Amino acid sequence: MSKAFTRESDDAPDNDEDGDAALPPLPAGSxxxxxxxxxxxxxxxxxxxxxxxxxxxxxxxxxxxxxxxxxxxxxxxxxxxxxxxxxxxxxxxxxxxxxxxxVDSSVHAGSDQVFFGATVGYEDPEGVEHRVTILGIDEADSARQQVSWVSPIARALLKSRVGDVVKLATPAGVREIEIVSVDYRSPA
Structure with a gap:
């Protein structure tokens, strides 16, 4: 049989037609x-x-x-x-x-509640303050402290308010973090 008519690898996983399997998937129905x-x-x-x-x-x-x-x-x-x-x-x-x-996050300007587009300051159990901005799956960049709205940290923070202590599931176990600030300026 001619090699031109054989698959390169019969063990290769079937990806979708565009090869987007490695790209971040959207949650079903969202x-x-x-x-x-x-x-x-x-x-x-x-x-x-x-x-x-x-x-x-x-x-x-x-x-x-x-x-x-x-x-x-x-x-x-x-x-x-x-x-x-x-x-x-x-x-x-x-x-x-x-x-x-x-989503126009500026409608929440002045609010102390966390919604999509917020830049959130939170304190971990060791007292170290962190800041993350909650953005879309295709625009989040962890190197710039931006997280996707479907990430575990974003899901823990969403709808909480300044002063709330929320539980964050991590590989090392559940950690409690306290929200210390919420800002709705556009991300740089």
Missing amino acids: KNYMTRAGYDRMRAELFSLIDDERPKIVEIVHWAASNGDRSENGDYLYGKKRLREIDRRIRFLTRRMEIAEV
Whole structure:
């Protein structure tokens, strides 16, 4: 049998058509909450891929294909691979934006209760103060102290108020944390 008609690996897991299995999933039946800034960044990325990057790669692939033998043509092979990556990302962004629900957290300005978009200061049992901003799944960045609204810390904090002590389930056990501040300024 020709190798061209066999699967590379019969043991490979079946991923969805776009290979998004490694991307953060949305909880079943939930909406894709995000801030206006997060939605605008996602939209800008989508239009950049569609209007700038994809046409450049298509041009490179077209030029490389016109050079003849495609089997050993690095520009052609890399270009086709990059096109697949771009198309996969475009499909992902389009799907996520279609189900996005933009939340204006500024309506809660001045409130001491934690809702989506809040920057929350909390104190752990050792007395160390931490600050996290609760954002959407696609916009949270842990390096910037931003957490997804579905994360354990966000779920523990949501709907609590300044002064409340909430229980946070961690791998090391349940910890009690105290909310010390709530702010609704837009994340940087």
